[in-house]
Amino acid sequence: MEPVFAALVGLFFAVGIYLMLSKHVVRILLGVVIFGNAVNLLIFTAGRILREVAAIIPEGADTPVGPISNPLPQALILTAIVISFSFFAFLLVLAYRAYQEIGTDDTDGMRVAEPAGEPLPPIGY
């Protein structure tokens, strides 16, 4: 199973990075989302994929019966999803505001904070 997932993760990374190389903020954001999902799958694959049952202890027992799958990668992924989700929600609002205020989503045109052709500091007085 791991080689298949590895190839899929690689594909996700390629698509994400390709989109992030774009000049337009919307495409960068889409790239960021795919990039984040690639990482989630990467954690999943790094935690080893096994054909075992979920790590739920049956009623009345104190320890799991038989081998169980490792629940930690899923906990890590859940945390990462929560964080990247809130990040993405914030970035969407921000990109929308930027589009409203600056009037473009082309990063070449976003030069408000660092205007082109600023004067150099005075040489002397």
Added chain:
Amino acid sequence: MRTLIFRTAAPYLSSLMLLFSVFVLLRGHNEPGGGFIGGLIAVSAFAILGIAHGVPAVRRAMYFHPMAVSGFGLLLSALSGLLSFVYEVPFLTGIWTSVHLLGMEVDFSTVMFFDIGVYLVVVGSITSIALALEEREDN
């Protein structure tokens, strides 16, 4: 988007979803579910109401400001972890007790209050973002 059917159905749909979100929250105690996913369901309920009836209606329906809700949730989570201080166990240890209530045995634990806190944090913060986006749509 604001058709008659949608506007009529939205309050019922939202209240059902809110109820379901609480069910998912409490179910997370021993089975799949929990505060985060329950909170997201509640947020979708508020978002649907916002799309149908406008953002002011949602703000009135929530009564408290969404950020205040998430602040309360954060405080609740932190305090349920701090209860361990009294019991001389490490931070965030689950402490359990059961109470007889109306002839039933009800388990209370700090884990549950922590999860309710998570639920409220998610409801508050994501709702405020969703409402901010919907307000821009309205303008």
Added chain:
Amino acid sequence: MAGEVSGMTDISGAMITAPVAAADWLVIAPVVVPLVFGALLLMFRHEMRWHGIVAMIGLAILVGVDAALLKRVLAEGPLAMTMGRWLPPFGISFTADALGAVFALTAGVVALICAVFSFRDIGVSGRRYGFYPFLMLMMAGVSGAFLTGDIFNLYVWFEVFVIASFGLLILGSEKAQIDGATKYAILNLVGTTLFLIATAYLYGTFGTLNMADIARKADGLRGTGPLMTLATLYLLAFGMKAAAFPVNFWLPASYHTPRIVIAALFGALLTKIGVYALLRTLVMLFPVERGILAETIGWVAAATMILGVLGALAQADTRRAFGFLVISSVGVMLAGLALGSETGLSGTIFYAVHSMLTMGALYMLAGMMREFGGSFSLHELGGLYRLSPLLTAIAFLLVLAAAGLPPASGLWPKILLVKAALEASAWWLAGAILLTGFLTTIAMGRIFLLAFWRDAPAVDGRHVTAAATGSRSLGQGVLIAFAVPILLIGIVPEPVIRIAAQAAHGLLESAPYIQAVFPAGGG
């Protein structure tokens, strides 16, 4: 307590059974205190009159517990607490050693001073927007990052303070802020995602996320595991957070846009967390790999410090010049990481403490210069010496501090770093540090000459008039609060050198750190 069934099962194999002394809570207190205060402020967001005072109380308590923690760690060695009674490495450990405690204390002090400054800098609209809750949540994230003993938990705290810093960065919603915040947010997100990629590989290799566990297992995996890949990925990810040269472009794009007090907080704290994480991962977890990467880190350090200060020389806006000086100071800190000797590392740690204080003070100086001179631009500033001799004196001290000249605090860490570089016969790195000091003197000296000694220039036939927005004496008092420790450390450096040496020793000899997390040696 763990349910009725616990009578049948021996839980001592999975859980901590010994009671936890109240004093052990010091490890977690620097995170819990700002978190609780931040939550309270969020809840009572309309009581804006009280926000500043409550935040001040919270930060004062934070500084108190940080100081108590540092005192205890210096006396007794690293201190650990594992959440939820689970035995490490299954529970998330918080581990405070001298390095984390000294960084947390300095960060707390800077935040407290910034909170005082915010009384005049953050108006009603900023308070309504939630400056103080964001400040407290950011401090929770910063303290958590310094004190956690779990690498995934470190990622979570990184995200906590980054998300809080987004909120602070766009406070005011000006065009330039939104523009800067977009670049800051996207590049920081890429940086933390790289951190997460590295952590995924690390988990796949080690099967653990506890830093003490990783440190003791690294030797056994050195032959088979891809540790070199891990170390390089961490170098890239944290280098991006620390704004090291080729991945530093988010910093000059955004740090000059927010309110002055927020810029001061960011300049003081955020890049240093990247440096801290580099020290923690590369020196403590992957020392052998750091040795192989040493030359790369050295060239990155030299490029960062020299290009940073060259950027500062080319700026007419004081805030942007100081932003480039932040980058340059990160380069100086990376020099110690490249050297890796105890002297070099203690130089880095000392320089980080100095830099947190100095960079915070510099941004506030820029704010006060605008207060008196009416502008951030060197074309328009002038004649400040006549307007405020006190501000001039503080500014002069900060020029010396940033340039690393006596009697300010910047001198001693640079001496340590140059000494370590010469001991390692890395003359080029020593030369780069000295050249950076020289160029910083020029950059800062020019700002001082133009803004303070030159007569006020006439712009378009009129003199720029000062825009008074708050109490000037409060602003100057805050600058004095920064200047006093900078001067004191410069005159009596021995205590800080001793603490920095102990912190560096703790990084190189990780046995006490591991011992604190695994007292029985099991797990």
